[in-house]
Amino acid sequence: MKKDQLDEFEVNIDKCMHCGACVGSCPQNAIYLREVVLEFNDSCTLCKRCIKACPVGAIKLVESA
Amino acid sequence: MKRDYDIVIVGAGPAGSMTAKWAAKNGARVLMIEKRQEIGSPVRCGEGISRAWHDSVGLKLDKKSLAWEVKGAKLVAPNGTPFYLGEKMAGDEVGIVIDRVFFDKQLAREAIKAGADLQLKASATKLIKEGSKVVGVHVNSMDGPRDISCGCVVAADGFESQVGRWAGIDTSLAPRDITTCFQYRLTNIDIEHEYCEFVLGSKAPGGYIWIFPKNEDTANVGIGMQFTKLHEIADVKKHLDKFIQGDPRLRKGKPLELVSGAVSICAPIEKTIGDGVILVGDAARQIDPITGGGISNSCKSGKVAGEVLAKATQENDFSEKSLMRYENGWRNLIENQLYRNWLAKEKLVTLPDETFDKVIATLNDVGVEKMSTLAILKAIGDKYPELVKEFQEFL
Known part of the structure; x- marks a missing residue:
């Protein structure tokens, strides 16, 4: 599956520890940790590994309607 | 130029x-x-x-880098049985907690x-x-x-x-080569502050829980779990919270610091x-x-x-x-x-709790000469050759 523009990862900033667990777990190198903000780029394939890797459950995928 | x-x-x-x-x-x-x-x-x-x-x-560690010295390591079986690696054999793996x-x-x-x-x-x-x-x-x-x-x-x-x-x-x-981690620096706890403790088995699937003392009543209490063993969202934190709530030494502790992260185990x-x-x-x-x-x-x-x-x-x-x-x-x-x-990791992550219980019992029987992963693996191999057969040549 290729990331659709309508699908967005949502990072819960109240939970995110900026630890980079999702970044290093991403098979596509599609996440960038800019200081304390996560940026997802177009090489994301929606594999959702980052969601599972996040130790605190801060990432979720907002599915398109 | x-x-x-x-x-x-x-x-x-x-x-x-x-x-x-x-x-x-x-x-x-x-x-x-x-x-x-x-x-x-x-x-x-x-x-x-x-x-x-x-x-x-x-x-040469300076005074501030060195937070705490321990006598040795304490490995805890899933059934609660401890195995102490004491100061006489101290050396290779655990000895100090740094800052x-x-x-x-x-x-x-x-x-x-x-x-x-x-x-x-x-x-x-x-x-x-x-x-x-x-x-x-x-x-x-x-x-x-x-x-x-x-x-x-x-x-x-x-x-x-x-x-x-x-x-x-x-x-x-690969997913099996990732461990995700969560840790509290817990204070107001009642631990054996002379040992770095490692809790094995299904309390931390595919990994372990650690208690590394920073002083008499404060320790880094953390967990690492293999990625492939994660099921729910924030599973790693949930497992650690459950462990802490179930441990009377730690239950009344309060965190001074939260740490999360991941490590490769490839x-x-x-x-x-x-x-x-x-x-x-x-x-x-x-x-x-x-x-x-x-x-x-x-x-x-x-x-x-x-x-x-x-x-x-x-x-x-x-x-x-x-x-x-x-x-x-x-x-x-x-x-x-x-x-x-x-x-060895590839093998260890497949073992059921009963096997860890047996291994700890064996280590208590035979002892381990040195505080190192190699010495522990060798001692396990002497009693349970089938557990080490995939990497026998490296022991």
């Missing part, structure tokens, strides 16, 4: 600072860039290390003293290449964006390393160099796959990297061929151990 620096090191953790120190000491012009605003903070580490390797990398906020600064200070430059709040955003050769790095910092030219870029950018991937080196991890990767680039430390996947510890290997590899880069600077040759001396150097030091411990 003269290059800005001989070496630019991305990341000023132990691997980066160690590389910087040994490169600068031997004459290279070195810049370390660190994306954070403070070296060593926020901490992303359980902080338990051993002493045995310090001399080999020229490390990374100070430890990382100590190493950075030593690098600076050796002649290295350091810039904080400076992030590498891409590599500058001529063909496939890395000739510099683009950096964003308070000074604004700029290109820095150099002979070699060192990827010391940790678990979430991007520099290696930008250079075309495959550092991607076999040594194929390649850690390219034309004008080398990977070191967690970025090079040099973490011990059993303990999840990375500091000793980072320091050992960092020293090799620094020495090789100093020679490469003198020879003005940062080709992949020249940097092979690093590739061979670090592998000579730690590759066998990494590979053996990866094989």
